[in-house]
Amino acid sequence: MDLDQHPGKKIKWIIDNYEKGNSAEFARKVALSGPTVKSYIDEKTKPGYDALQSILRVYPQINLHWFILNQGPIQRELQDNELDILEENHRLREGIKSLYAVYVEGNN
Template structure:
């Protein structure tokens, strides 16, 4: 497989480092596969497939067929929102047009009308005047940052 991978890199006119950066693997992994030291794993092959969709993976792995796929498969077309029938017959709530009478809110409600409906708080749940409330302050001692490449860094405070 390493000879076919070398042929592919030559056809694409890219270096091993550029190839590793494109498929988002460690450069040493590409070097080890190219030298024959390691065989490529599933994640390595999957990264090649996603980065180079025109490459014939069967050719790369088994040596069968042509280097590149003959035709690119057409992806199914997704209809736009304009082509779909409406699901609900209700008006759009965010539309700036007219609204039915039952949807208009009377904003002239007096404050006293609003506060009358609030229930009184029971005094049985409130702490007594003699009780002291103890609050223990917490302090951060370590922060760990996780990066998208799988590494992390810990920092003591």
């Protein structure tokens, strides 16, 4: 990938590689609206600080220097403590989904 690209191309790369092309799932995860994500991908707008921060929090394996400064590899190696945190977050999300299914949707 040409590193000197609009952030929308980088966001599209993240969506394609981490969300199997599902931009709605990406938007949900990073708490952005679908039209906002589309405007980034279409290169009509660029993400601001809050959007960048949310994207990099949700996808910690993305190299900040690549995303912001166009330097270095796309992905970075996560440290053991970061992997532990990601695993714990995944367990918490799955637990919340289960509770939601039971208490809100009435599924057992």
